[in-house]
Structures are given as C-alpha cells and as structure tokens.
Amino acid sequence: MATETQVAPLKIEKIVITQQPHISRWWRVVGGLSMNLALGTLYAWSVFVAPLEKEFHWTRSQTSTTFTIAVAVFALTFILAGRLQDKFGPFFVSVFGGVLVSLGFFLCAYTQSLTWLYVCFGVIGGLGNGFGYATPIPVMAKWFPDKRGLAVGLAVAGYGGGSAIFGPLASKVLIPDYGWRATFMILGGLFFVMTIVGSFLLKNPPVGYKPEGWKPAPATARAAATTYEFKPGEVLHTRTFYFMWVAYALGASAGLMVISQLVPFAKSQGVAAVGNAGGRILSGWLSDALGRLNVLRLMIAVSVIAMPLLYLSGKNIPLLYAMVFVVYWCYGTQLSINASTTADFWGTKNAGINYGLLFTAWGVAGIIGPRIAGQLFDRFKNYQAAFYTAAVLSVVALFCEFLARRPAAPRQEFEARKAAA
Numbered sequence: 001m002a003t004e005t006q007v008a009p010l011k012i013e014k015i016v017i018t019q020q021p022h023i024s025r026w027w028r029v030v031g032g033l034s035m036n037l038a039l040g041t042l043y044a045w046s047v048f049v050a051p052l053e054k055e056f057h058w059t060r061s062q063t064s065t066t067f068t069i070a071v072a073v074f075a076l077t078f079i080l081a082g083r084l085q086d087k088f089g090p091f092f093v094s095v096f097g098g099v100l101v102s103l104g105f106f107l108c109a110y111t112q113s114l115t116w117l118y119v120c121f122g123v124i125g126g127l128g129n130g131f132g133y134a135t136p137i138p139v140m141a142k143w144f145p146d147k148r149g150l151a152v153g154l155a156v157a158g159y160g161g162g163s164a165i166f167g168p169l170a171s172k173v174l175i176p177d178y179g180w181r182a183t184f185m186i187l188g189g190l191f192f193v194m195t196i197v198g199s200f201l202l203k204n205p206p207v208g209y210k211p212e213g214w215k216p217a218p219a220t221a222r223a224a225a226t227t228y229e230f231k232p233g234e235v236l237h238t239r240t241f242y243f244m245w246v247a248y249a250l251g252a253s254a255g256l257m258v259i260s261q262l263v264p265f266a267k268s269q270g271v272a273a274v275g276n277a278g279g280r281i282l283s284g285w286l287s288d289a290l291g292r293l294n295v296l297r298l299m300i301a302v303s304v305i306a307m308p309l310l311y312l313s314g315k316n317i318p319l320l321y322a323m324v325f326v327v328y329w330c331y332g333t334q335l336s337i338n339a340s341t342t343a344d345f346w347g348t349k350n351a352g353i354n355y356g357l358l359f360t361a362w363g364v365a366g367i368i369g370p371r372i373a374g375q376l377f378d379r380f381k382n383y384q385a386a387f388y389t390a391a392v393l394s395v396v397a398l399f400c401e402f403l404a405r406r407p408a409a410p411r412q413e414f415e416a417r418k419a420a421a
Contacts, residue, residue: 025143025211031201032136032155035094038191038198039101039132040162042070042125047171051180052111062114068367069122070129075363077130082138082352083232090135090202097132098195100124105188109181132195133159138351139202141343145225146214148343149292153284153336160276160332228409229347235354240345243404248338248361251300251397254390255331256369258307279329280336292341295333297401303330304394311387335362345407 049063085093104125111117136155144151166187174183210216216225235241279299287295303326310323342355373386 025205027201028136028139028143028203029151029154031198032140033158033198034194035098035132035136035198035202036156036158037162037165038098038194039129040159041166041187041191042067042074042129043160043163044167044170045070045121047167047175048108048180048184051175052117055180056114058114064370065114066117066122068371069118070126071366072363073123073126074129074133075360075366077127078134078359078363079353079356081131081134082354082356084131085134085138085352086350089204090139091199093131094135094199094202095196097128097130097135098192098199100128101132101195102128102188102192104128105184105191109184109188111181134352134356135202136198137339137355138343138348139204141340141348141351142209143205144211145216145348146211147288148225149284149287149295149337149340150281151284152340152343153281156336156339157277157280157332159335160280160328164277225344226347226406226409229349230345230354230407230409231350232353232357234410235346235350235357237410238346238407240404240407241358243400244338244341245358245361247296247300247397247400247404248334248358249364250393250400251303251334252331252362252365253369253372254303254307254393254397255327255334256365257373257386257390257393258310258327259331260370260373276328276332279332283329283333284336284340287337287340292337292344293401293404293406296337296341297398299330299333299337300394300398300401302326304391304398306330307387307391307394311384 045067049060052058052063053060081093081097104120104127107120107124108117111120137152140151140155141148170183170187174186178186216227230238283295283299290298306323306326310320310327313319313323338358339355342358343351346354372389376385376389377383379385
C-alpha cells in the first residue's frame with residue numbers, strides 16, 4: 001500500500017507539469033493584447049490635435065512633429081528594448097514601457113509649450129512604446145511555434161485596435177466633458193493598469209517548451225521555422241534581411257501615405273480600425289498555412305491595385321469603404337507577418353533585437369510616408385498623386401519580397417561549401 005500511495009502523486013504531478021504550459025499559454029495572448037491596446041493610442045494622437053491648436057494657436061506642422069518624434073524614438077528604442085527582453089525576459093522591460101507611456105500621458109496634461117509636448121509625448125511616450133511593444137511578439141513566438149502567425153497577429157492586433165477604442169472615447173466623451181488636460185490624465189491612469197496587468201501575463205515558456213502533441217514542421221514546409229538561432233550580426237549578414245527591410249519600409253510607407261490622406265468620414269465609421277486590427281489576425285492565421293512570404297507577397301500585390309481603386313472610387317461609398325478596409329488590411333499584415341517571419345527565419349532566442357532591427361523600417365515609413373503624401377497634396381492639390389505614388393512604392397516592395405528567401409544558417413552554408421569543394 002505504501003508503494004501505491006507514493007506512485008499516485010507522481011502521476012498527478014506529471015500531468016500538471018505537461019499540461020499547465022499548454023493551458024496557460026493563451027493567457028500570454030491576453031497579456032499581449034492588454035499591453036498593445038494601451039500602446040496603440042499612439043495612433044489616436046490626432047484627437048488631441050484640434051484642442052491643442054485651438055488653445056495655443058499652433059500650426060498643423062508644429063503639432064504633427066510630435067507624432068514624428070514619437071515614431072522615430074519608438075523605432076530606435078525597439079532595438080535596445082528587444083535586446084534587453086532577449087537577455088532578461090519580458091516582465092521588467094514591459095513594466096518599464098508601461099510606466100513610461102503612462103507617465104508621458106500624465107505629464108502631457110501640464111503642456112504649456114511645444115518643447116514640453118515633444119518631450120512628454122514624443123520622447124517619453126515613444127520610449128514607452130518601444131519598450132512595451134518589444135515584449136509581446138517574442139513571447140508569442142516562443143509559446144506558439146504551432147500557431148505563430150495567428151498568435152502574433154492576435155497580440156499585435158491590439159496595437160491597431162487601441163485607437164479604435166480610445167480615440168472615440170477621448171474625442172466624443174472625455175475631451176468634451178472634462179477637457180484635454182484631464183483626458184491625458186485619465187488615459188494615463190487607465191494605461192498604467194492595462195500595461196501592468198499585461199506585464200504580469202507576459203512570461204516566457206520553459207526552455208525547450210513544445211505544445212503537447214506538436215511536431216516541428218519539416219524544413220520544406222511553407223511555415224517551417226529555423227533550428228538555428230541567429231545572432232543579430234549574423235542576421236545582418238543575410239541578404240534576406242535587406243530585401244525584407246526595403247520591402248517593409250516601402251510597403252508601410254505606401255500604406256501610411258494613403259492612410260494619412262483618407263477622407264475623414266471614412267475613418268470616422270471605424271472601417272480603418274477594423275481593417276488594421278482584423279487584417280493582422282486574419283493574415284497571421286493564413287500565414288501559418290500558406291507561408292509567411294507568400295502572404296506578404298499576396299497582400300502587397302493586393303495593395304498595388306487597391307490604392308488606385310481607392311482614389312477612383314470617388315462617391316461610390318460601398319467601394320470606398322471596401323478599399324479603405326483592404327488598404328488597412330494590407331498595411332496591418334506587414335506588421336504582424338514581418339514579426340512572425342523574423343522568428344521563423346532567424347529563431348526565437350534573439351527575436352526581440354532581431355525584429356527590432358527589421359522594425360526600423362517601420363520607423364522610416366512612419367516618418368517619410370505621411371510627409372511625402374502631404375508634399376504631393378500641397379503640390380498637386382489632389383489625392384491622386386499620393387495614391388498612385390503609393391502604388392508604385394508597393395510594386396517595388398513586392399519585387400523585394402520576391403527576392404527574399406528563407407536564409408540558410410551560417411553553419412549550413414559552411415558545410416555546403418566544404419562539401420562542394
């Protein structure tokens with residue numbers, strides 16, 4: 001009897017150890033969503049533009065610089081934050097990011113000058129976005145080797161959906177009732193709670209974790225993941241990185257050129273947010289079956305057609321809404337699929353910094369895309385030039401995506417050369 005009594009707890013303990021990571025991994029998605037919903041208010045910056053310009057008599061160029069600074073700091077910080085995440089784990093990095101975002105919003109309530117606004121929203125908020133956004137993607141990539149595209153898409157969908165929730169909340173409820181200063185404070189407090197909750201849920205799986213019953217896809221599969229963990233320096237020595245970087249920069253620039261010029265009533269209907277967030281999820285799911293590069297190529301090719309059609313839709317409201325949805329879908333696809341592709345092509349161990357290097361392409365796009373569109377509109381006094389130029393950029397991006405190939409590990413390349421000799 002003594003022996004049987006000792007054996008039973010061992011069986012129970014074994015079940016707990018093997019089952020618990022599989023059950024709990026979906027909470028990591030919830031954590032990523034909570035984090036990114038708060039961070040995604042970077043896109044909702046526009047709701048504060050009119051109140052600030054009214055009170056301080058600033059020009060649109062002056063207020064727009066706030067967003068430009070935030071995007072630049074965000075993209076550059078992502079590299080450092082990704083490195084820290086890879087080395088120390090996601091918790092403290094995400095907490096630091098959440099605190100900075102909340103602090104930036106809270107301090108914006110005391111704005112009296114452009115410099116203060118640039119520092120609080122642009123620098124502090126940009127830093128918070130870089131540290132906060134650097135954590136969900138590597139965590140999802142490690143927990144979901146079997147559904148990586150879907151999991152990453154779900155997590156980053158929050159960033160696209162944040163503006164859909166908090167933008168209308170701020171513009172239609174908080175600012176009219178409490179003013180823009182109190183709105184900054186309220187949102188800062190809300191974001192603090194959301195990001196801290198997300199930080200506690202974002203944990204890496206045990207070393208060597210695999211979902212129960214899952215077997216890695218063969219190397220010939222469309223969505224196969226590498227078994228070699230690339231270091232950042234090795235990533236920069238692959239041609240694929242540069243093809244993907246240029247495609248990401250041009251494709252995102254094209255999307256942002258069109259998005260920044262969309263007619264206000266189309267955006268007010270929520271079509272943009274649905275396309276942006278929903279596209280990240282759907283394309284992520286498709287990439288698990290069809291392959292990462294195949295989905296990227298498909299959606300960029302669709303954007304080549306959709307951008308001119310958006311301009312040509314004119315007063316055809318159903319077609320206009322459809323094209324707005326598609327353009328946002330194509331744009332959102334690039335943020336989710338490039339993230340999961342980084343983990344597939346170069347491994348998950350250094351996924352934070354490796355994607356940070358690739359993510360600088362989005363930072364460039366966030367700076368040049370809207371600026372080019374604005375200059376084209378000022379010169380030609382219509383949207384046609386911006387939309388058609390965006391289509392041309394998408395063609396170049398598509399060409400680069402076709403040149404990209406799954407990179408071979410350095411060790412494999414050495415052995416191949418040795419065998420050939």
